[in-house]
Amino acid sequence: MAQGFLARVAGRTSQIFATVISAGVANAGNLVGLGDDGRLHSSVLPVGVGANTTQAVASETLGAGKFVNYHNDGGVFSARLADNSNGRQADGFVLEEFTTGTTATVYPLDGTNAELTGLTIGARYWLGTAGGVTATPLDETDAANANKISQYLGVAKSAEELVTDDDGYVVL
Template sequence: MPAKTFIRLINGILTRVSGVVVSTGAANDGDIPALDATGRLDLSVMPVGIGADTASITASEALAAGDYVNIWNNSSAFAVRKADATVAGKEAHGFVISAVSSGAAATVYFEGTNTQVTAQTPGPVFLQTTAGKGAATVPAATGNVVQNLGYATSATSVNFQSQLPIVLA
């Protein structure tokens, strides 16, 4: 029997049915969910409120996968840009795991693990003076923003738990 195919009792008759990997909503009422190619359930089959805490926000500049981002008021519109420890008011509100071009919709993650970072060392991760980046070094110049972003769990993963920023005098 092929993967994602099940035997189901329908009106007293055993019937072969296929599992649904991605739900389209009410049209899939009563369907059996199936795992996707990664061996996980797609978020579309989960109840509302289960899954990553994200928002789709227009990028006002190109973003690289793994960038820490700042949500800001761009002419009365919500926009997202790279967070930057050199400028007060550009603190990190979340991160992106996929590259996004300027003007495109970015999926911003507000919690969870940023798996698109590199060269992390064990311990706390701070917003850096290189826009969009985080590392173990604490910015120290006058006017820099010190913001703990979370904790590195491997060289390529940071458990994002943003803290309030502090501007150095």
């Protein structure tokens, strides 16, 4: 929703709208407005201020809320789905979908992944398969879990939000 106000410009009353996404110098002096999500867009923040993220090329489709693993894909720093079953620890997560070959914005662990569903408030979650989470940690005494990744990811703040923890991982 556009945010506007009335102002006197050159002796006339005009409606002025706040800038939600900045085009840079062209928007110098504009008032800043919140986006549809109720937050400031990163384009209106000063250089060096904003979310702590890493850019990596998606080597497969990464769905919103999925946990990802960094890797070298033919000399390109890339991200793929983290997976406890195949040795791909979670290095971060994405908050929107990225298709193969696009540059993904990856958020580090120790942040809040707010793009999940079906979580139980206060429950603890571990890395699952295909970038997902599980409420059940792998049993380290089960021989079927040999060479799998056991990685604690965090605690649910709501049904959609997981407050993540960069607690490391163990190869069973």
